[in-house]
Amino acid sequence: xxxxxxxxxxxxxxxxxxxxxxxxxxxxxxxxxxxxxxxxxxxxxxxxxxxxxxxxxxxxxxxxxxxxxxxxxxxxxxxxxxxxxxxxxxxxxxxxxxxxxxxxxxxxxxxxxxxxxxxxxxxxxxxxxxxxxxxxxxxxxxxxxxxxxxxxxxxxxxxxxxxxxxxxxxxxxxxxxxxxxxxxxxxxxxxxxxxxxxxxxxxxxxxxxxxxxxxxxxxxxxxxxxxxxxxxxxxxxxxxxxxxxxxxxxxxxxxxxxxxxxxxxxxxxxxxxxxxxxxxxxxxxxxxxxxxxxxxxxxxxxxxxxxxxxxxxxxxxxxx
Amino acid sequence: xxxxxxxxxxxxxxxxxxxxxxxxxxxxxxxxxxxxxxxxxxxxxxxxxxxxxxxxxxxxxxxxxxxxxxxxxxxxxxxxxxxxxxxxxxxxxxxxxxxxxxxxxxxxxxxxxxxxxxxxxxxxxxxxxxxxxxxxxxxxxxxxxxxxxxxxxxxxxxxxxxxxxxxxxxxxxxxxxxxxxxxxxxxxxxxxxxxxxxxxxxxxx
Numbered sequence: 197x198x199x200x201x202x203x204x205x206x207x208x209x210x211x212x213x214x215x216x217x218x219x220x221x222x223x224x225x226x227x228x229x230x231x232x233x234x235x236x237x238x239x240x241x242x243x244x245x246x247x248x249x250x251x252x253x254x255x256x257x258x259x260x261x262x263x264x265x266x267x268x269x270x271x272x273x274x275x276x277x278x279x280x281x282x283x284x285x286x287x288x289x290x291x292x293x294x295x296x297x298x299x300x301x302x303x304x305x306x307x308x309x310x311x312x313x314x315x316x317x318x319x320x321x322x323x324x325x326x327x328x329x330x331x332x333x334x335x336x337x338x339x340x341x342x343x344x345x346x347x348x349x350x351x352x353x354x355x356x357x358x359x360x361x362x363x364x365x366x367x368x369x370x371x372x373x374x375x376x377x378x379x380x381x382x383x384x385x386x387x388x389x390x391x392x393x394x395x396x397x398x399x400x401x402x403x404x405x406x407x408x409x410x411x412x413x414x415x416x417x418x419x420x421x422x423x424x425x426x427x428x429x430x431x432x433x434x435x436x437x438x439x440x441x442x443x444x445x446x447x448x449x450x451x452x453x454x455x456x457x458x459x460x461x462x463x464x465x466x467x468x469x470x471x472x473x474x475x476x477x478x479x480x481x482x483x484x485x486x487x488x489x490x491x492x493x494x495x496x497x498x499x500x501x502x503x504x505x506x507x508x509x510x511x512x513x514x515x516x
Numbered sequence: 517x518x519x520x521x522x523x524x525x526x527x528x529x530x531x532x533x534x535x536x537x538x539x540x541x542x543x544x545x546x547x548x549x550x551x552x553x554x555x556x557x558x559x560x561x562x563x564x565x566x567x568x569x570x571x572x573x574x575x576x577x578x579x580x581x582x583x584x585x586x587x588x589x590x591x592x593x594x595x596x597x598x599x600x601x602x603x604x605x606x607x608x609x610x611x612x613x614x615x616x617x618x619x620x621x622x623x624x625x626x627x628x629x630x631x632x633x634x635x636x637x638x639x640x641x642x643x644x645x646x647x648x649x650x651x652x653x654x655x656x657x658x659x660x661x662x663x664x665x666x667x668x669x670x671x672x673x674x675x676x677x678x679x680x681x682x683x684x685x686x687x688x689x690x691x692x693x694x695x696x697x698x699x700x701x702x703x704x705x706x707x708x709x710x711x712x713x714x715x716x717x718x719x720x721x
Contacts, residue, residue, distance in 0.1 A: 381708070381709055381711075381712045384708050384711070385704065385705045385708045385709065388592070388704050388707075388708045389701060389704055389705075391593060392592065392593060392596040392597050392600055392700070392704060393597075393600060394597075395593035395594070395596075395597030396596075396597040396600040396601040396604075397601070398597070399593075399594065399597050399598060399601070399621075399624065400598070400601045400621065403621065403624065408620055408621070408624075409617045409618060409620040409621055410617065410620075411614060411616060411617030411620075412613055412614060412617040412618065413613075413614075416610065416612040416613045416614075417613060419609075419610035419612060419613065420604075420609065420610045420613070423604065423609070480614070480617075500590060500593075503589060503590060503593060504586060507585065507586045507589050508578070508582065508586070511578060511581075512578065512582075
């Protein structure tokens with residue numbers, strides 16, 4: 197199995213998984229079922245985390261069938277690849293935003309038992325938009341090597357696929373990042389500040405769950421989770437700026453591969469704390485159950501692992 | 517509680533002084549350059565050219581530059597992570613978290629701080645002659661010094677008081693927390709930019 201293969205395997209998950217999450221969310225609104233709502237938001241959040249792996253594996257897939265500076269493999273529609281990339285980026289950005297709102301929704305449900313009409317509305321509108329974009333990206337992605345699903349001549353399909361925002365597509369992002377010598381260092385700095393914010397929340401919450409700083413109610417520590425999301429969001433944005441500006445540094449970089457794997461695992465770990473109550477019930481001097489302690493310890497290990505991989509990108513891999 | 521960091525720092529400084537003294541006495545491998553360096557430059561260069569400094573700077577091993585810098589980054593996560601949490605709480609985020617128990621996070625912070633003092637000194641040792649003339653390096657040192665002074669004041673003012681949650685916050689606590697946050701952001705920024713301002717070790721360019 198190689199990275200292009202992973203892209204082929206995973207690329208159906210966002211569309212299929214997201215439609216499931218969206219359908220369950222609507223069903224939860226209709227039936228007013230809290231459990232269903234939790235489940236649907238968890239699915240949306242998980243798909244958003246996983247979509248990072250889908251997006252970044254796409255460049256390797258494109259390289260495999262259309263190497264830079266060489267002829268594409270026979271039967272590959274080259275312009276469909278760039279259209280697919282353009283729409284995939286838009287879909288990815290919308291999906292990250294939807295995932296962030298799903299996180300906020302899950303976080304609020306524990307605090308107030310309802311997620312608020314604003315968040316509900318945002319999740320509904322954003323997931324519809326995301327689903328539309330993701331379906332479009334998936335369709336064009338299919339047309340790259342499946343002329344049998346194109347209606348009419350392939351060239352017509354390629355031009356019809358052209359849907360672009362002039363200021364938000366991979367080439368525009370790339371020229372923004374590489375256009376000034378200060379965008380990269382400034383983004384690196386923000387990436388580190390985001391890291392500190394994320395570590396702030398990971399350390400305080402998880403160390404308390406592990407038993408440090410008794411006197412602080414675990415239920416109160418729950419309040420700071422969105423600050424961790426803010427740090428993570430800063431790092432998704434700045435990290436994707438690096439990736440889109442210089443994908444050749446990352447697609448063949450084994451350390452980057454493991455960084456993405458660890459981020460997905462850390463996302464699943466986060467889901468445990470968002471979905472289940474058991475970690476948060478202890479008061480000021482209470483102990484969290486063993487399962488929560490294991491999850492808290494693995495959160496710290498996973499995030500230090502993500503930091504390790506990020507740090508080693510230039511040393512064990514080929515990034516600068 | 518404060519004793520542990522004091523002992524640690526004493527050991528650390530002693531070790532570093534020994535190391536530098538040893539390196540200064542060890543054979544300087546400097547090659548004659550086109551123009552003879554000034555006496556001070558000569559000392560810095562000779563320290564930089566000791567086997568340990570050269571190993572940190574030039575070895576392809578991941579335990580050399582890459583590993584030391586990794587520990588420095590993890591230490592940053594511990595120090596700035598914990599400090600940011602303390603500052604944000606004082607500034608009014610998540611008021612339901614009591615302040616007094618947060619002082620138990622200080623040992624984690626000190627572990628990070630001394631990890632970074634040690635790794636920072638090793639990294640400085642490897643690039644003494646270029647780091648000491650890099651204004652960004654001095655900006656970072658000033659930010660960290662001021663941030664530590666601010667942190668110690670906040671600790672005395674807020675976290676050392678077991679009754680802090682039963683009375684209003686001291687008048688300048690919020691100002692100090694805000695300044696602390698800005699200083700740590702400054703330190704992280706200056707630190708990160710050291711990879712772009714001045715020579716960079718460990719990557720072979």
